[in-house]
């Protein structure tokens with residue numbers, strides 16, 4: 001069975017009210033059929049969005065290891081495929097770094113049955129929000145990290161998210177001046193400082209669309225990074241930052257830069273990452289609690 005390529009909104013049939021059909025349900029139904037024929041799924045697909053419980057692998061000295069699939073900016077046919085289960089079935093969670101169709105993130109959520117966390121890119125109206133102009137729609141079953149500090153309940157991984165890009169035009173919906181980005185960071189600061197007191201570190205991974213200034217960024221105005229993000233990394237010292245926005249087609253160029261204590265990783269169009277972090281003592285394995293936890297209810301520690 002072949003899987004349909006993502007379609008443009010203009011290709012979808014018009015509804016009676018003038019809107020266009022959303023392909024997410026079609027994708028889910030076809031995925032369910034594919035999964036049944038491949039023996040991945042039993043039943044009628046009604047439980048397709050159920051997440052499996054993840055217990056990260058201990059790697060000694062109180063540290064854990066997580067496998068993360070990070071995606072950004074372009075739909076990659078190696079990922080948007082029924083073979084995703086075979087190629088990426090062992091990832092623990094998915095991170096979206098912006099400028100992606102909602103249906104792509106929903107597909108990954110359904111296919112891998114893993115939690116999906118994301119931030120919006122600057123082209124959110126056309127892409128992440130599914131192209132239904134005037135009808136913002138975020139991906140179903142995924143968690144928006146924008147302006148939030150979130151702890152994944154099963155793994156204990158602490159994430160923070162900063163959406164959008166530097167302000168460069170009046171036509172794109174998610175853009176920030178340096179001051180606006182700094183304000184977003186300051187609003188998150190109390191929870192990050194509390195995490196440092198409570199857990200010994202502010203966060204494990206910063207998820208953004210744009211990079212920090214002079215780190216993986218470019219000199220044209222639309223692709224400059226944020227000085228405010230450099231301050232974030234200096235203040236809160238996460239071991240990892242993942243971002244998109246910079247389309248790096250030349251594979252001979254490095255996609256990772258070290259800035260102070262942080263590996264800043266450009267994930268375009270996707271990267272499979274193996275991250276180590278400190279265990280919080282809240283995972284099923286570390287507490288001895290073997291009760292499956294609800295993967296759809298992360299602890300949101302700060303919200304705009």
Ligand SMILES: [Fe+2]
Pocket residue numbers: 099121122123165209244245246
């Ligand atoms: Fe972008």
